[in-house]
Amino acid sequence: MKEEQEYIRDLTEIRSMMERSTRFLSLTGWSGIMAGIYALAGAYLAYRIIYLNEHEVTYNSLEAQQLSGSILQLVLLAIVVLVLAIGTAILLSYRKSRIKNYKLWNPATRRLLINLAIPLVTGGLFIIVLFSKGLLGLIAPSTLIFYGLALLNASKFTFEDVKYLGITQIVLGLAASYFIGYGLYFWAAGFGLMHIIYGIYMHLRYEK
Amino acid sequence: MKTIINNLNKAFESRVRLGIMSALAVNDALDFNALKDLLEVTDGNLASHLKALEKEDFVGVKKTFIGRKPNTRYYITSLGKREFEEHITALENLIKSQK
Numbered sequence: 001m002k003e004e005q006e007y008i009r010d011l012t013e014i015r016s017m018m019e020r021s022t023r024f025l026s027l028t029g030w031s032g033i034m035a036g037i038y039a040l041a042g043a044y045l046a047y048r049i050i051y052l053n054e055h056e057v058t059y060n061s062l063e064a065q066q067l068s069g070s071i072l073q074l075v076l077l078a079i080v081v082l083v084l085a086i087g088t089a090i091l092l093s094y095r096k097s098r099i100k101n102y103k104l105w106n107p108a109t110r111r112l113l114i115n116l117a118i119p120l121v122t123g124g125l126f127i128i129v130l131f132s133k134g135l136l137g138l139i140a141p142s143t144l145i146f147y148g149l150a151l152l153n154a155s156k157f158t159f160e161d162v163k164y165l166g167i168t169q170i171v172l173g174l175a176a177s178y179f180i181g182y183g184l185y186f187w188a189a190g191f192g193l194m195h196i197i198y199g200i201y202m203h204l205r206y207e208k
Numbered sequence: 209m210k211t212i213i214n215n216l217n218k219a220f221e222s223r224v225r226l227g228i229m230s231a232l233a234v235n236d237a238l239d240f241n242a243l244k245d246l247l248e249v250t251d252g253n254l255a256s257h258l259k260a261l262e263k264e265d266f267v268g269v270k271k272t273f274i275g276r277k278p279n280t281r282y283y284i285t286s287l288g289k290r291e292f293e294e295h296i297t298a299l300e301n302l303i304k305s306q307k
Binding site: 007015 | 223226227229230231233234235238242245246247296299300302303306
């Protein structure tokens with residue numbers, strides 16, 4: 001007869017295999033912390049750009065000439081922040097997968113990315129529409145809401161805690177869409193502060 | 209005690225088979241290479257265990273083509289799922305009874 005220890009090990013292995021084959025577990029808390037730092041730096045720069053140009057950002061359409069210089073700077077800034085955050089996340093995940101001896105690219109990774117991408121691409125297209133209609137005040141809230149929905153959707157395929165980060169972003173996004181002049185503050189809170197808090201929590205919980 | 213042990217399925221005694229069933233239980237279907245990466249076993253080893261589970265009708269095979277390359281995907285049958293769940297319950301009960 002097998003020992004109790006062996007039955008326990010069997011169950012542990014079953015559980016671990018089920019998790020490993022469905023969830024992307026190479027995500028690190030540090031990715032969140034770094035993304036938050038980039039976002040806060042980006043928000044600060046964006047604040048300076050907006051403040052120096054004293055733009056009126058409202059629900060109303062903006063005049064064509066207002067949509068030039070500083071808007072272009074803001075778009076570039078947003079892209080830089082996004083690329084840095086995603087690049088860091090990929091790099092750190094790659095390192096973690098090497099250390100843990102997981103394959104970085106597997107069916108679980110693919111499912112995570114698909115489920116993350118659908119709400120994100122939808123949001124991206126929606127934001128381009130907002131932009132083209134001059135509804136600039138709604139852009140910051142929209143990024144938060146769609147990012148939150150993407151996280152919620154993807155949480156089934158990675159650490160479940162991602163769900164709570166997603167819900168937080170949705171709530172912040174909705175609040176931001178009501179308090180329209182404060183979009184940047186909500187954005188800094190969501191993408192900056194929440195990422196850092198969540199990253200530290202994940203780091204302490206799973207990587208200690 | 210005796211009856212609980214009888215509920216343990218002999219077909220799942222090997223580590224590799226337990227791993228195959230665990231992975232297939234929570235995925236719609238997985239191809240040979242995905243299973244190999246997950247289980248970290250050799251081609252021959254995995255193939256022989258898959259064959260055995262296939263023979264028991266616990267695992268089904270879907271052969272398709274990706275372009276010109278044949279792609280074999282494995283999935284858990286409803287019989288396999290039922291037997292596997294019973295096996296897990298039996299393991300849990302054994303641990304409880306020994307406490």
